[in-house]
Amino acid sequence: MAGSTDRSPIYFGAVRLSPRSVVWTLGLLLATVLVSSCGVGGLSPIFPNPVSPNGQNIYNTYIGISIPAIIIFIGVEIALLWVVVKYRRSTQPATYVPPQIHGNTPLEVAWTIAPLVVVLAIALYSFVELQRDFQPVSASNYTVVVSGHQFGWNYTYPEGFTVHQEGSLQTEVTPFVVPTHRLVRLEFQGTDVIHSWWVPAVSGKTDAVPGYDNFSWLKIDEVGKWRGECAELCGVGHSTMQIIVQSMDEPQYNAWVQQQMAAAKSSP
Numbered sequence: 001m002a003g004s005t006d007r008s009p010i011y012f013g014a015v016r017l018s019p020r021s022v023v024w025t026l027g028l029l030l031a032t033v034l035v036s037s038c039g040v041g042g043l044s045p046i047f048p049n050p051v052s053p054n055g056q057n058i059y060n061t062y063i064g065i066s067i068p069a070i071i072i073f074i075g076v077e078i079a080l081l082w083v084v085v086k087y088r089r090s091t092q093p094a095t096y097v098p099p100q101i102h103g104n105t106p107l108e109v110a111w112t113i114a115p116l117v118v119v120l121a122i123a124l125y126s127f128v129e130l131q132r133d134f135q136p137v138s139a140s141n142y143t144v145v146v147s148g149h150q151f152g153w154n155y156t157y158p159e160g161f162t163v164h165q166e167g168s169l170q171t172e173v174t175p176f177v178v179p180t181h182r183l184v185r186l187e188f189q190g191t192d193v194i195h196s197w198w199v200p201a202v203s204g205k206t207d208a209v210p211g212y213d214n215f216s217w218l219k220i221d222e223v224g225k226w227r228g229e230c231a232e233l234c235g236v237g238h239s240t241m242q243i244i245v246q247s248m249d250e251p252q253y254n255a256w257v258q259q260q261m262a263a264a265k266s267s268p
């Protein structure tokens with residue numbers, strides 16, 4: 001076209017791409033890979049090693065759905081490319097019109113039923129997981145109330161003290177300390193808007209909603225620290241709502257609890 005600045009197009013099968021869109025697509029792809037591989041926060045598409053049984057269950061659900069989905073995706077793309085390449089226009093006579101087929105009942109029933117079965121299977125699989133890991137557990141009498149606010153988290157322990165963690169962009173924020181080998185019930189609350197507590201290695205995203213309590217739990221058998229963040233866009237300080245879960249063995253944990261209680265008493 002006269003006056004057009006576009007260079008010669010690139011053909012990918014029957015798809016025509018301008019050089020600029022190819023550069024953009026490859027650039028975005030490269031940026032995605034680079035960003036996801038630097039391991040900041042929860043950006044990586046690969047889950048960290050789960051340390052709590054519910055983290056493991058969520059990981060299994062993720063793998064159980066993703067692997068069949070990837071296989072189906074690759075199958076569909078291969079079939080699509082095969083049709084696009086084999087029946088491309090340049091190999092057909094100029095006046096060629098493909099066979100016009102209308103109505104094939106077995107085929108139509110099959111392509112309605114097959115996706116329905118896949119979607120229902122995913123729904124059932126996810127629902128069972130939700131019932132298992134996001135209900136108040138009855139086997140624990142140790143409940144920590146996790147409360148989200150703009151912008152930070154408060155952890156109220158059954159011993160009566162509260163750990164305040166204000167939002168910060170610093171890498172080391174005040175940790176949410178838990179004992180090892182103990183089932184801890186988590187009760188989520190919100191004081192202003194909806195937040196979502198998410199530590200991928202420990203538990204799934206759980207919304208902290210004003211006026212409504214959500215539940216999850218954790219049971220960590222090793223000493224360590226795991227990162228997470230608020231997963232619900234909650235305002236300008238959303239990115240500061242980092243989370244660190246730190247587990248301690250029973251003696252260290254008890255000493256930490258005593259220290260917190262003493263601090264709470266000295267500053268009314």
Ligand SMILES: [Cu+2]
Nearest residue numbers: 195230234241
């Ligand atoms: Cu938030």
